[in-house]
Amino acid sequence: MPKLTIDNREVTVEPGTKVIEAAAQLGIMIPRFCYHPALGAVGACRVCAVKVLAGPPRTTGIQMSCMLEARDDMVVSTTDAEAVDFRRHIIEFLMLNHPHDCPVCDEGGHCLLQDMTVSGGHGIRRYKGRKRTHADQYLGPLIQHEMNRCIQCYRCVRFYREYAGYTDLGVMGIGSRVYYGRYEEGVLENPFAGNLVDICPTGVFTDKPSRYRGRRWDFERSLSVCINCSLGCRTIVCSRYREVVRQEAGFNPDVNGYFICDRGRHGFYYASAKDRPRKAVVDGNAVPAASAAEEAGRRIDRVRNIHGGQAVACVGSLRNSLESQGTLKAVCKARGWQGPVFFDTADAAACTAAAVAGLNRRTAVAMPRLAEADLIVVLGADPVNEAPMAALAMRQAARAGAAVIVLDPRPTVLPMPFTHIPLRPEEIGPVFASAVGMGEDAEPLPLAAVEKLRALVAESRRPVIVCGADVVPPTLPTIAADGVSHLQDSGKSAGLFYLLSGPNAIGAALFTDGVPSVDDVVADIEAGRVHALVAVENDLFHRYPDHHRLKKALDALDVLVVADYLDHPLSHRADIFLPSATVFEAGGIFVNQEGRAQRISPAFKGGTPLSQITGGAHPPREFTADIPGSDAAPAWAIIAKLAGDASLDPASPGDRYPSLTVLDDCRPFPEDGILLDRTLGLSTQIPPSAASGTIAGGDDILVITTDLTFGTETLSARSACLNAAASAPSAVMHDADAGEMGLSSGDIVIIQGTSGRLSIPLRTTAEMARGVLVIPRHHRVSWQVLGKNMAGIDRKRIQKG
Ligand code: SF4
Ligand code: SF4
Ligand code: FES
Incomplete structure (x- = not known):
């Protein structure tokens, strides 16, 4: 392994390591613009110059450290006067055309160009000529474009085209003018485009929804984990005045590396939505949260006394923290309630249970x-x-x-x-x-x-x-x-990589007890076996495939208690509503699809954002001891209160599931999470027979409801900017099937479901299976008339509208 000396300190590195990376191992940050660990080096900006004092032939003198491979016995100086001078001139060149608009640039405060310019000592502008200017483009609702700030480092196009594989943004040049943008203005097509904001070393691409909402130093920044899908990517939450303003990609070498997707980046606006329910409600009247919980406990007890404990059912969700899921299980067990249930259908529960059983350290x-x-x-x-x-x-x-x-x-x-x-x-x-x-x-x-x-x-x-x-x-x-x-x-x-249906699907499978799904609970309500329902952070109307059936079942209940931080049809129907805290306020443990338990720390305490109280982004001039809108409590605390058992310790999920004792024993919780010890054997109590296992055959069309990147996942579907960036949802069918049924692309089709009609534009393609109709579970599509997530329906029930 090469051993070299950088700034009088020796370092031994892996063969193939570049000098800029070798220096980083010593904690020496050589300036860089075009180099990025995930993208590698192209030698475009020349700001990483160092002086090689000794080394193999043709490597001595000024060299670009990102392009130069570390070799044995190399002696490198990053502080040599010639190297420092070289870098200073590079910065001066790069600043010739820069607009110097730091005071109004959203990148100001965390801009690599600003940092390097200031630290490199370039404080006086000598160039008196006209600056080269460019027109900016409209790139959609997520990213603001300000091309005059560009320093031609090529990071953006290398990420966009090479790393991410999308081609609608590129570099175009004529003469000395180099332009980074789209051939034509328009919404960026890349669902990872938000990474341009993080990766551009200056302010060409900035986060549009958070423009002018604060400098980096204004934000409370905390490491977090994305809960917009099952992967659990690391994010950095930037909050200010009780509001998440922006999310950036956090670095997690074991999960997402340097990047996140746009769903995760912009999936947080639900937390500060103006319609977020922040008050407890009993029979339509706002009441203090403590009295609402007591009243809920009383009404549930009444049902229990009349019909028995099993007449009370508990429904959690895949977006509950592990603490909430565990507390639900403990309460159900202690009080004899039915559940907890986390999955909408038996098939979903059985699939996740099978995945949990399939995960082990070996695979x-x-x-x-x-x-x-x-x-x-x-x-x-x-x-x-x-x-x-x-x-x-x-x-x-x-x-x-x-x-x-x-x-x-x-x-x-x-x-x-x-x-x-x-x-x-x-x-x-x-x-x-x-x-x-x-x-x-x-x-x-x-x-x-x-x-x-x-x-x-x-x-x-x-x-x-x-x-x-x-x-x-x-x-x-x-x-x-x-x-x-x-x-x-x-x-x-060989390796195994599951994609599961929610951020805490594994936790849900571990804590599912008794009946496996909402489907079963609905059947029990219909059969008169369940009279009270407690739904914790689950908008049943969002995912349950039969609205009609669900509504009828809910109408038959004596008591419906809902705890959530989202405003939705189920909370409107609740006899008692209790506001719960978001992950940004309560934190919690989430187990990703790999079985990695990651703990999220609260980013701020909660309460109504100042922007919604003062009408502006600044604090009020008068203060009181109370934080307005701060009645929300962690879901686990609400559940414990409902059960009248404040002694439940949510920090010990291991009490409720033996394999999770590893989480209790591990303090402080490691930053890279804990791989649940699968050798102990994670297993669930969901019977394999729970699933229906039937798939339509014959002449029926198999209707499959599916997720889209934007618009179907519960939390991010509430992000106005993502909805504005997404294309309109449509159903998809094979060309040949459509032809046989007299349908063509662009038609509006009417599908007669089990409990109503669904109308949706149709797209056809030859690139899919025959006999299948794909419907997105988009929040603008009333797919919940279909009755099932995957079911065969007679072709005659699909007609041109
Ligand atoms: S737009 Fe940003 S990332 Fe792209 S070349 Fe210019 S400075 Fe570099
Ligand atoms: S939505 Fe999924 S893939 Fe995207 S950042 Fe969040 S966890 Fe990662
Ligand atoms: S970082 Fe080395 S040339 Fe740009």
């Missing part, structure tokens, strides 16, 4: 390992729409030569070349099993692509199987896990 891999795979086989998953950062990791593998094969019925889009084998959900498992040599008895589909899959699996050395759990048969996660074990047994370094 489960994280995103960095996904990015190093030489073959990725996607089973029943749509990464860009379900868990966007997984697609970015897959892109890195593809850039390094990995083949990507997707077995899924939907028309999949990925930012990389891939082979799509459009299969119906029930076909995916057998085809995969046969390709990995497990299902020799299965009749392989006569498709060239399946042969290709078989050959690629045979050749691969580091295959990773990405398996979905949303619109797949509940048997698929187990087949995927068995396939990975089988590949490992045959000598391959």
Whole structure:
């Protein structure tokens, strides 16, 4: 390993390390603009100059440290007068055309160019000529463009095109003018475009929704974890005056690396929504939160005394913290209530339970390992729409030569070349099993692509199987896990990467007790077995596939108690509503799809944002001891109060699930989270038989409801800026099916569901499975008349509108 000296200090580095990285290992931050650890070096900006005092021939003298490989016996100075002078001149050149608009630039205060200019000593402008100027472009609701600030470092296009794989933004040049933008103005098409804000070393790309809301030093900044999907990417929450103003990507080498997706970046506005319910309500009247909880406890006890404990059902959700899920379980057990239930349907519960059973130290891999795979086989998953950062990791593998094969019925889009084998959900498992040599008895589909899959699996050395759990048969996660074990047994370094249906799906599976799903609870209400329902942070109307049935069931209840931080139809129906605190206020532990438990610390205390009280962004002139709108409490505390048991300690989820004692023993909680000790055997009490296991056949069309990157996930669907950036939702069907049914792209189709009609524009394509109709669970689409998330319906019930 090369050993070199930098600024009189020795360092030994891995072969291939650049001098700028070797210096970083010593804590020496060499100036840089174009270099970025995730993007590598291109030698564009020349600001990383150092002087090599001794080294191999042709390496001595002024060198760009990002381009120069560290070698044995090299002697490098970052402080040599010649190097310092060189860098000072580079900064001066870069500032020739810069508008010097730091006072009004949102980057001011955390701008790399500003930092380098000030620290490099460039304080006097000598150039008297006219500055080169550019027109700015409208790039959509998420990113503001100010091209005059550009220093031509190429980071943006390297991220956008090379790293992320999207082509609608690029670099254009004529003469000495170099322009970074779109060929035509318009909304950026890249769901990772927000990273331009973090990656641009100056203020060309800034976060549009948070413009002029504060400088970095104005914000309370805290590390957090994104809960907008199951991956658990690290974020940095920037809050001010009781309001999250901005989120930035946090660095987590074990999960998301340097980047996050736009859903995660902009998925937080629900926390300070003007319509956020902040007051407890009993029978339509605002009351103090403590009295509302007491009244809820009284009414629940009344039901319990008349009908027994099982007449009270508890529903949590996949967005509950582990503490809340654990407390729900403890309360249900202690009081004899039914539940807790976290999943909407038995299939969803069974899929997640199967995934939990499939995860173990030997098989489960994280995103960095996904990015190093030489073959990725996607089973029943749509990464860009379900868990966007997984697609970015897959892109890195593809850039390094990995083949990507997707077995899924939907028309999949990925930012990389891939082979799509459009299969119906029930076909995916057998085809995969046969390709990995497990299902020799299965009749392989006569498709060239399946042969290709078989050959690629045979050749691969580091295959990773990405398996979905949303619109797949509940048997698929187990087949995927068995396939990975089988590949490992045959000598391959195979990995398993599940995509689950929510940020705390694993926690939900661990704490599910008794009946597995909301479906079962609804059936129990209908049968008169349940008379009181406690719903904690679950907008049942958002995900439950049958609104009509749900409404009827809720009408039959004696008591409905809802605790949440969102305003939604269920909270409007509640007899008693209790405001709960968001993750930014309460914190909590979330277990991602890999089984990594990560603790989020509260970012601020809570209360109505000042911007909604004073009418401006500044504090009021008068203060009182009370924080307005601060009645919200962590959901676990609300649950404990309802049960009249304040002794429940939410910090000990291990009390409720033995394998989680590892979380209790670990203090302080490690920053990179805790991989739940899967060797102890995480298992759930969700019976495999819970799932229906039936998928329509015959002449029916299989209707599948699915997620989109924007507009379907509960929390981010409330972000106005994401809704403005997203294209209008549409149903999708195979060209041939549409032709047979007299439908074509652009038609409005009317679908007669089990409890009503759904009207939606249709798009057709040849890139999907036959006999399938895909409907997005978009908040603007009333898909909840379909009755199920995946069900066959008679073709006659799909008509042109
Ligand atoms: S826009 Fe920003 S990231 Fe792109 S080249 Fe200019 S300074 Fe670099
Ligand atoms: S991929 Fe998921 S966890 Fe990561 S930033 Fe996006 S929404 Fe958040
Ligand atoms: S950082 Fe080395 S040339 Fe830009």
